[in-house]
Amino acid sequence: MSSTAIVVVSHSEKVAEGIKELLQQVVGDVPVEAAGGSEIGGIGTSFERIQNALEKVRGTCDGTLVFYDLGSARMNAEMAIEMLDSESIQLVTYPILEGAYLAAVESSIDKPMDEIINSLKKEFDS
Amino acid sequence: MEVIQVQEWLSRTNEDLQEQKDYLTSLDRAIGDGDHGINMARGFKEVTKSLEGKDFTEVSDVLKAAATTVMSKVGGASGPLYGTALLKMSMACKGKQVDYKTLIEMVEAGLEGIKQRGKAETGEKTMVDVWTPVLSGMKEVDHFDGERIKHVAEEAKDNTESMQATKGRAAYLKERSKGHLDPGAVSSYFLFKNLALVMEEA
Numbered sequence: 001m002s003s004t005a006i007v008v009v010s011h012s013e014k015v016a017e018g019i020k021e022l023l024q025q026v027v028g029d030v031p032v033e034a035a036g037g038s039e040i041g042g043i044g045t046s047f048e049r050i051q052n053a054l055e056k057v058r059g060t061c062d063g064t065l066v067f068y069d070l071g072s073a074r075m076n077a078e079m080a081i082e083m084l085d086s087e088s089i090q091l092v093t094y095p096i097l098e099g100a101y102l103a104a105v106e107s108s109i110d111k112p113m114d115e116i117i118n119s120l121k122k123e124f125d126s
Numbered sequence: 127m128e129v130i131q132v133q134e135w136l137s138r139t140n141e142d143l144q145e146q147k148d149y150l151t152s153l154d155r156a157i158g159d160g161d162h163g164i165n166m167a168r169g170f171k172e173v174t175k176s177l178e179g180k181d182f183t184e185v186s187d188v189l190k191a192a193a194t195t196v197m198s199k200v201g202g203a204s205g206p207l208y209g210t211a212l213l214k215m216s217m218a219c220k221g222k223q224v225d226y227k228t229l230i231e232m233v234e235a236g237l238e239g240i241k242q243r244g245k246a247e248t249g250e251k252t253m254v255d256v257w258t259p260v261l262s263g264m265k266e267v268d269h270f271d272g273e274r275i276k277h278v279a280e281e282a283k284d285n286t287e288s289m290q291a292t293k294g295r296a297a298y299l300k301e302r303s304k305g306h307l308d309p310g311a312v313s314s315y316f317l318f319k320n321l322a323l324v325m326e327e328a
């Protein structure tokens with residue numbers, strides 16, 4: 001069992017699915033879920049889609065890292081996380097593709113979530 | 127404020143939003159992605175539908191139900207922002223009779239919710255620039271004055287025209303965001319205009 005799951009929240013369903021596909025090709029056993037697009041599949045983000053993604057990976061891991069792209073993705077993701085009221089879900093502000101990739105690789109070698117967050121900091125906060 | 131008035135408030139706001147859908151969308155097309163009217167019209171239609179014919183015991187319950195629908199059905203940035211505002215308003219009057227003092231506390235809580243969710247302050251060309259002066263205007267008097275609220279909200283949304291956006295999508299346009307009304311400020315004006323109407327009739 002992998003310790004950390006990844007959820008990718010994008011305004012575009014294709015972007016989210018694309019990143020998921022890319023991550024899974026490299027680290028097949030890390031739980032990755034995509035939550036892209038609006039309620040009706042258009043450009044936007046959906047609170048419900050994010051909630052569903054979070055619920056899907058829950059229980060498969062000790063923690064979940066959530067990556068997002070633009071402003072309203074952050075707001076919807078924050079809201080979904082608050083509703084689940086879980087301390088093991090963390091929203092992080094890093095490049096959605098490169099950040100999620102780094103996190104997935106580290107998760108696949110069983111690094112705990114706080115160490116992954118440190119690695120993200122080191123890599124992207126200059 | 128009674129349960130029926132909150133229902134009336136949201137349903138009248140919905141009527142305005144349906145009528146002004148294209149207008150709001152054209153505002154958002156100028157400095158955003160052109161979906162604000164669509165988002166609001168879709169979401170508030172659902173809100174009205176979900177409240178119709180339902181019995182609620184207190185104002186807080188209506189607002190909570192509306193908040194949940196707005197969060198999941200509006201979309202965009204305005205979904206989480208208005209959803210949070212309504213939820214905070216609901217929490218601010220839980221178990222209470224809504225008198226004028228409580229109504230002020232509700233608007234204050236709603237505004238705090240928007241600012242927290244959007245990490246926005248005044249002067250950033252967002253809906254915050256309508257909610258803030260409306261709250262101040264309410265605090266200046268000791269009873270509900272509908273004309274006053276409507277007037278303050280209208281002036282406030284007009285004032286967003288000259289502002290430069292530093293939050294939301296419009297911020298990417300920098301200087302070029304000036305000279306257009308903020309779509310979220312205009313939809314907030316509709317909210318307060320209808321609140322004023324409903325309360326005046328009471």
Ligand SMILES: Nc1ncnc2c1ncn2[C@@H]1O[C@H](COP(=O)(O)OP(=O)(O)O)[C@@H](O)[C@H]1O
Nearest residue numbers: 072162202203204244246252253293294309310
């Ligand atoms: N960070 C923010 N804080 C406060 N209000 C915001 C913020 N971002 C956007 N808004 C408001 O939301 C409105 C845009 O809503 P909408 O078009 O539905 O969402 P989106 O920008 O995601 O397409 C803006 O006009 C502005 O009033």
Ligand SMILES: [Mg+2]
Nearest residue numbers: 158159161162
């Ligand atoms: Mg928009």
